[in-house]
Amino acid sequence: MPGVRKTGLKSHPRREHSGPFLLIALPGLLYLLVNNYIPMFGAFIAFKKLDYVQGLFKSPWTGFDNFKFLFQTKDAFVMVRNTLLYNLAFIALGTVCAVLIAVLMADVSRMPAARFFQAGLLLPNLVSMVIVSYLVYAFLAPETGLVNTEILPAFSMEPINWYSQAKYWPFILILTQMWKTAGYTSIVYIASIAGMDAGMYESARIDGAGKLRQIFAITLPLLKPTIIVMVLMSVGRIFASDFGLFYQVPMDSGALYDVTQTIDTYVYRGLMRFGNVGMSSAAGLFQSVVGFILVLGANSLVKRFSAGDSLF
Amino acid sequence: MKRTSTAILALTLAATLFAGCSSTGGFGPEGTQEVGAGAAPAADTPEAGPEVPAQADEVVFYCLSFTNIPDSYDQVNTAINEHIAGTYPEANVKLKLQLFGPVEYEEKIRLAMQSGTPVDLFTPLGLANYVAQNQVLPLEDLLTEYGRDVTAIIHEDIGTDAFKTYEINGHTYGVPINKGMVVTPTLIYDKDMLAATGYSIDSINSLRDLPKVFDKIKELYPEVFPYANTNQGDTHIIPILAGENDIDVMMDRVTYMGVVFGDSGQVVNLYDTPWFAEYVGIMRDWYEKGYVPKDMATSPSTATEYFNAGRLFSTIAGYGGNEIGALISASTGRNIGNKWIAPFYFDSSAASLATAVSSTSKSPAAAMKMINILYTDEFVINTILYGIEGMDYVKVDEHHWTYPEGKDVNTVSYTAAFSTGIVGSEKLQLQTAGVSYEDVLLKLRQNVECKRSPYYGFTFDPSKVVNEITALNNVYSQYIPGLVCGSLDPAVALPEFNKALKDAGIDALIAEKQTQLNAWIAANR
Numbered sequence: 089m090p091g092v093r094k095t096g097l098k099s100h101p102r103r104e105h106s107g108p109f110l111l112i113a114l115p116g117l118l119y120l121l122v123n124n125y126i127p128m129f130g131a132f133i134a135f136k137k138l139d140y141v142q143g144l145f146k147s148p149w150t151g152f153d154n155f156k157f158l159f160q161t162k163d164a165f166v167m168v169r170n171t172l173l174y175n176l177a178f179i180a181l182g183t184v185c186a187v188l189i190a191v192l193m194a195d196v197s198r199m200p201a202a203r204f205f206q207a208g209l210l211l212p213n214l215v216s217m218v219i220v221s222y223l224v225y226a227f228l229a230p231e232t233g234l235v236n237t238e239i240l241p242a243f244s245m246e247p248i249n250w251y252s253q254a255k256y257w258p259f260i261l262i263l264t265q266m267w268k269t270a271g272y273t274s275i276v277y278i279a280s281i282a283g284m285d286a287g288m289y290e291s292a293r294i295d296g297a298g299k300l301r302q303i304f305a306i307t308l309p310l311l312k313p314t315i316i317v318m319v320l321m322s323v324g325r326i327f328a329s330d331f332g333l334f335y336q337v338p339m340d341s342g343a344l345y346d347v348t349q350t351i352d353t354y355v356y357r358g359l360m361r362f363g364n365v366g367m368s369s370a371a372g373l374f375q376s377v378v379g380f381i382l383v384l385g386a387n388s389l390v391k392r393f394s395a396g397d398s399l400f
Numbered sequence: 401m402k403r404t405s406t407a408i409l410a411l412t413l414a415a416t417l418f419a420g421c422s423s424t425g426g427f428g429p430e431g432t433q434e435v436g437a438g439a440a441p442a443a444d445t446p447e448a449g450p451e452v453p454a455q456a457d458e459v460v461f462y463c464l465s466f467t468n469i470p471d472s473y474d475q476v477n478t479a480i481n482e483h484i485a486g487t488y489p490e491a492n493v494k495l496k497l498q499l500f501g502p503v504e505y506e507e508k509i510r511l512a513m514q515s516g517t518p519v520d521l522f523t524p525l526g527l528a529n530y531v532a533q534n535q536v537l538p539l540e541d542l543l544t545e546y547g548r549d550v551t552a553i554i555h556e557d558i559g560t561d562a563f564k565t566y567e568i569n570g571h572t573y574g575v576p577i578n579k580g581m582v583v584t585p586t587l588i589y590d591k592d593m594l595a596a597t598g599y600s601i602d603s604i605n606s607l608r609d610l611p612k613v614f615d616k617i618k619e620l621y622p623e624v625f626p627y628a629n630t631n632q633g634d635t636h637i638i639p640i641l642a643g644e645n646d647i648d649v650m651m652d653r654v655t656y657m658g659v660v661f662g663d664s665g666q667v668v669n670l671y672d673t674p675w676f677a678e679y680v681g682i683m684r685d686w687y688e689k690g691y692v693p694k695d696m697a698t699s700p701s702t703a704t705e706y707f708n709a710g711r712l713f714s715t716i717a718g719y720g721g722n723e724i725g726a727l728i729s730a731s732t733g734r735n736i737g738n739k740w741i742a743p744f745y746f747d748s749s750a751a752s753l754a755t756a757v758s759s760t761s762k763s764p765a766a767a768m769k770m771i772n773i774l775y776t777d778e779f780v781i782n783t784i785l786y787g788i789e790g791m792d793y794v795k796v797d798e799h800h801w802t803y804p805e806g807k808d809v810n811t812v813s814y815t816a817a818f819s820t821g822i823v824g825s826e827k828l829q830l831q832t833a834g835v836s837y838e839d840v841l842l843k844l845r846q847n848v849e850c851k852r853s854p855y856y857g858f859t860f861d862p863s864k865v866v867n868e869i870t871a872l873n874n875v876y877s878q879y880i881p882g883l884v885c886g887s888l889d890p891a892v893a894l895p896e897f898n899k900a901l902k903d904a905g906i907d908a909l910i911a912e913k914q915t916q917l918n919a920w921i922a923a924n925r
Contacts, residue, residue: 139533140533141534141535144514156867157866160867160871160905162903163871163874229695230694231693231695249694249695251695251697251698252697252887252888340698342633342697342879342880342882343697343698343878343882343888354874357877358873358874364866365510
């Protein structure tokens with residue numbers, strides 16, 4: 089037995105043993121194929137003017153006509169800017185918050201209270217955005233909200249009509265997003281911290297390293313690969329946005345469009361009345377292609393600076 | 401090992417694909433099976449009542465329903481088909497009713513048409529788009545051949561020009577749902593509060609007459625808002641404007657982009673006119689004086705809730721007939737009255753939804769025969785709407801129905817009671833107990849008597865300016881709620897709004913509408 093293990097590790101570490109593992113992965117692979125790869129075939133609809141009598145395949149080609157509406161006005165700039173900037177903020181702040189939570193949780197995890205904290209961290213992620221939007225509304229409603237009726241008067245400040253003041257919303261949206269997702273994202277980090285060798289911390293402690301020193305010298309460097317993978321994965325979604333966050337939470341308020349319009353909300357608002365399959369496919373294809381290019385780009389950047397940590 | 405797993409993968413994949421085909425193919429199997437089955441029980445069973453002939457052409461009707469979709473409605477289909485077989489044996493058709501909620505309705509139609517699942521009749525929301533994508537059939541020949549009764553009842557209730565608005569490129573694509581189409585801007589107010597102010601309802605004839613009453617209301621009832629919206633973000637001033645100034649909205653009763661005043665024949669931007677500026681100014685004034693809730697542009701709380709809470713004096717919304725006050729009184733327990741505050745201008749956009757025949761229909765003739773029955777047969781209409789009499793609903797008198805003892809809309813086994821705007825002719829529908837039948841007849845009379853636009857019958861094909869309209873929709877929802885609710889300052893926001901409309905291409909839309917209107921005028925002279 090030990091001999092087999094040794095050769096297995098040395099020569100072809102994967103091939104000989106991959107069979108059973110592939111079988112385990114089979115349902116997942118099938119799911120990927122059926123759910124994610126086969127539908128990609130439909131991307132050609134983005135270049136068609138759909139005619140229901142002639143059917144999908146015989147409908148006339150229209151070139152890039154279906155894409156035009158995305159770039160028709162100066163909204164194009166606003167929505168692309170919003171989508172990108174919000175996602176960048178979410179990725180940066182989200183990673184910081186999640187790692188911070190994970191580092192803090194690592195020391196709590198042995199206490200009985202840990203279960204309570206973990207459940208508490210997960211809970212916001214299970215709340216639907218529609219409900220989140222009403223939680224936010226309970227705080228910000230102009231006439232009845234907690235902020236305007238209790239908090240601002242306590243500092244003797246004038247009530248603010250939140251839903252018509254665009255300048256506050258970048259902060260409100262980021263805060264809401266962090267509240268909802270940071271706990272959930274931190275699970276991956278908590279898991280990888282839990283897997284770290286306790287011996288290292290022990291010897292660090294013997295050598296006289298304090299808590300902070302341990303975090304910066306051991307935990308964070310060991311977390312780096314996980315962080316990179318997580319960031320790369322979110323970079324792929326950088327052109328997509330959480331529709332609920334940008335549509336429901338600001339209550340679809342027109343005065344806030346400058347800071348809440350993203351590609352998804354624009355497509356929704358614009359196409360609601362047409363049900364045009366070609367144009368919606370075009371928008372989806374555009375987001376995916378740009379996301380794909382960005383993942384490739386980010387990955388090759390990672391490769392250049394820290395070869396071992398790249399995704400592929 | 402690797403090869404085996406690939407093989408398994410491929411096999412499973414193939415199996416999934418074939419399974420998919422057989423379940424969604426739907427081209428032959430069902431139909432042929434029925435023909436085969438129909439041949440066997442040819443021997444008549446005389447005493448079993450009207451037998452539904454198995455070889456009858458099945459017409460699948462995708463019906464939009466706003467209540468809970470019942471789990472099973474075979475009984476309803478069976479009852480209707482027995483009735484059809486007994487009453488119209490020569491038509492040789494049977495109905496397959498399928499109900500869908502508003503969220504999935506259009507998606508279900510698209511899916512059925514793409515996958516070849518049978519669907520014959522449905523209610524397109526926005527006929528022009530369906531015509532542009534070739535999803536519906538021209539009906540004029542079918543109507544003359546198989547639709548004489550439905551044509552007659554629609555001519556009587558809506559007017560002889562009723563089919564004109566469903567004409568696109570010289571073909572008729574829809575059969576209008578036969579109901580009252582006039583929605584008059586109506587002031588709905590608390591009668592007791594008005595009495596307390598000392599003003600008479602006769603002294604209120606337009607928006608401009610309201611502030612004096614509002615001031616008094618604020619003085620008497622500090623907790624009460626003089627005015628709130630019926631629909632979120634919409635004070636109803638644009639429909640009032642359209643009614644007062646004879647504005648033909650050129651088929652756009654949602655965003656009102658590109659309209660014609662009177663018989664001028666010129667398509668213009670409504671938002672760039674002094675009339676719009678004046679009304680937006682009035683709303684700003686109301687907002688600043690505190691007549692309306694400050695968050696009216698975005699708040700999901702609407703007039704109904706404020707009425708329920710006893711914190712509202714008035715609202716304005718479009719209603720058919722003249723008895724909405726009584727209905728609201730019944731549901732809120734307050735003493736509510738109503739008064740028409742502006743006329744309604746009957747243009748093409750007033751036309752209701754229409755029933756259309758799917759371009760994938762196997763038997764358009766059978767579909768039209770079914771439409772003929774759907775619009776003219778009281779039993780079929782009311783069974784689709786309310787289910788089986790005695791079990792799902794009970795008749796109160798000749799014209800009224802109610803739920804059986806102890807049941808309501810959520811507990812009854814079948815109902816599509818809110819689909820009265822989708823199925824058939826309004827005067828043949830039983831009315832909810834409490835609604836006056838006189839009011840129904842008034843609504844139908846209004847159809848014929850209301851002032852008509854000289855361009856009634858013009859329809860607009862948006863396919864060339866879809867990009868502009870998409871962008872304009874966004875501009876509309878960005879500015880209009882704030883402007884019409886007064887939370888945006890028109891001095892700043894109105895020029896900004898018009899600039900944004902120009903950037904989004906309103907001129908191209910107006911030019912396209914003008915071209916099509918000119919062509920229509922030339923063709924109809």
